[in-house]
Amino acid sequence: MSSANPQGIQAFPDALTDPDAWLEPFDWYREMRTDAPVRYDPSRNAWDVFRYEDVKRVISDNETFSVNPRIAADFEPADEAGQDMILDTMLFQDPPRHDELRDVVDEAFRARAVAEREPRLRELVDTLLDEAIAANDGEFDLVDELAYPFPVIVIADILGVPADDRAQFREWSDSLVAATSGESGDAIAEQQQESLQEMGMYFLSLIQDRREDPQDDLISRIATAELSDGTPLPQQEALGMCMLLLIAGNITTTNLITNAVRCFENNDLFDELAGDEDAIGTAIEEVLRYRAPVQAMTRIARTDVTLGEESIDEGDRLVAWLGSANRDEQKFDESDQFIVDREPTEHLGFGHGTHYCLGAPLARLEARVALSALLSRFDGLAVAETDLSPTRSSFVYGVESLPLQYSGTNDLT
Template sequence: MHEESPIRYDEDRECWDVFRYDDVHDVLHDPETFSSERPLTAQGEGETDGMALETMLNTDPPRHDELRKVVDDPFKPGAVKHLAPHIRDITNEYIDAVVDDGELDVVADLATPLPVTVIAELIGVPADDREQFKQWSDTIVEGPEAATVSAETVKEAQLQAQAEMATYFTELIERRREDPRDDLISDVIHAEVEGTTLSEGETLGFLALLLIAGNITTTNLITNAIRCFATLHDGIESVRDIASLELAVEEVLRYQSPIQAVSRVATTDTRLGEHSVEAGDRVVVWNGAANHDGDKFDDPGTFVPDRSPNQHLAFGSGVHFCLGAHLARLEARVALSTLFDRFETMQLAETELQPVESTFLYGVQRLPVQ
């Protein structure tokens, strides 16, 4: 892909695809030419207007920078660091709940609930409501639990969960307005952007973004890590000898990037390599492919746990560089080290793994280990 057609136009999907590291990097660092603002036509009316809200993810500077400033501090490395012991406790609780079964599905038993719980706590969801909150999040991301339901039923359940969660947050926002706490909801409600506080809709947009951007991605990072470690010549046990879990997690992010691509829209007629791109064209940059570019990484098809330097683009690059990168890294490192402390040996219990159903996400639906 990198050599044969590093940049190509896909007639069916009506967009440009960009695969090479340097090209992906350049697009992400030029928000003036390649905008994150969604084209107006992509914004439906009525039931989906919750996601058409303006968030930092779909605005460009300078508005983007103003919105991002509101929640930048709580996600900085120094601010998330103190969460480590708590993340370890939660991980232990999830392991305790299934350890007697002799088998643990990394996806369902650990990697899905962990990020939801952590972000719920940061946002400020009271402890008593977290179980309900997790159910809504699960339904929104995966659909209802029943094994065989129609696509329509899934959609209905997802819309209902979204509506219930929005109502719940609206009430919580009201409570925090009167009685602020040391949590993200209170930060967002009381922040001023360009001299005015955010509307209720904008506040909801913030909370929705934090939930949606951070959960399935971190789930996939933790799960992909176990899969990558299993590919090492002497299996998952050898992870104990990995000199640095920090470097190994970075290599998982490069080798099996949880988000494979992000998209932009050209604001003006421009050039991408030797191609002419017109204003309004959609440009999809494949950071997952860029992370396998042989011009940037030696032996890119091999998982090298202590690869260094490792300037992967798994969290994007430029102004939209992932807000939750430090939190996701911390969750992954703590969850993995806790797992390896608890289990002396670990093997994949299944080799036929079902990928998650998505073009842009990279992960598996279940990952049983024993």
């Protein structure tokens, strides 16, 4: 098995390589919280961190832990030309550069700016559901028809790229979050290089267009941005920003919607939640805790540090298991129960601190709009009998497809 790849995406620990184990990693997390809350895994050359307080510290103590994969002691550029696959983005930069980069796009993702998009989001979901109803007879795949296309179209809209290119976006972003462990690891890594290059060329030409002819969209804002010292945002960082926004918000939001439907079905909540958007909003927070779409984030130790009872060296890699922190019994009562009205305000589903998810308000709105439309439009909604396969990634958590069936539809009011 390969160790963490240069993007900071770690390969699976042995306990989770089996797809069924990765579908339900929560018993393993519990064992680890008890028996090995901070443990070194030689096969991945990384430390795994499982308890809530430790995970929170690792992802938010910027002085001790860095997001920059290039400072890892075992870091190697991916090819002989010295190229690596790390995007020049805020996700892989520590302050102060991080803050400069985040400032360029921060305003577009604040709750108020996002709320203005709500009518357009509702329209989009209605259209997608109309298409799903028209194309099928009492059954459709939630991922293909709604949970995947919806966030892609939304971010394409915000950025200002043609929505027609979304099939291409799917290929690129799926390829970039894919796990590089196992037998086909090298082939996947090669595919990732190709996707990054293609996507880079695509955005580069858009950025150049918008520099010459700015529009009222986010690519234009990024293409013409100036940093605090008055210099233009370097092209590589403009490019990294566009790519990050496209990748970060897609499969994650897809999985939030899909994981929510699984939680609601398992707890028989479709009827109870239908028509109650506030309750759906609260339930989404519990989904972010209970089946977090991002289960793990990586960091590099900037200094020698003691965590739990373990001594970690400068340059060591750490994997902070958000999905385990969210189930920590020391933090959440009845942590392995899905409690729909729990309001778990301190879950780590969107991270914590400096790198707290930029897209959280957008993702929450997208999920609320999608789920409320879904529960209101269909009668007799149920997950069809199926074998679930996990998302092909070692940090993004969800299922590849989720067939739904229904007995009737309700007209839009």
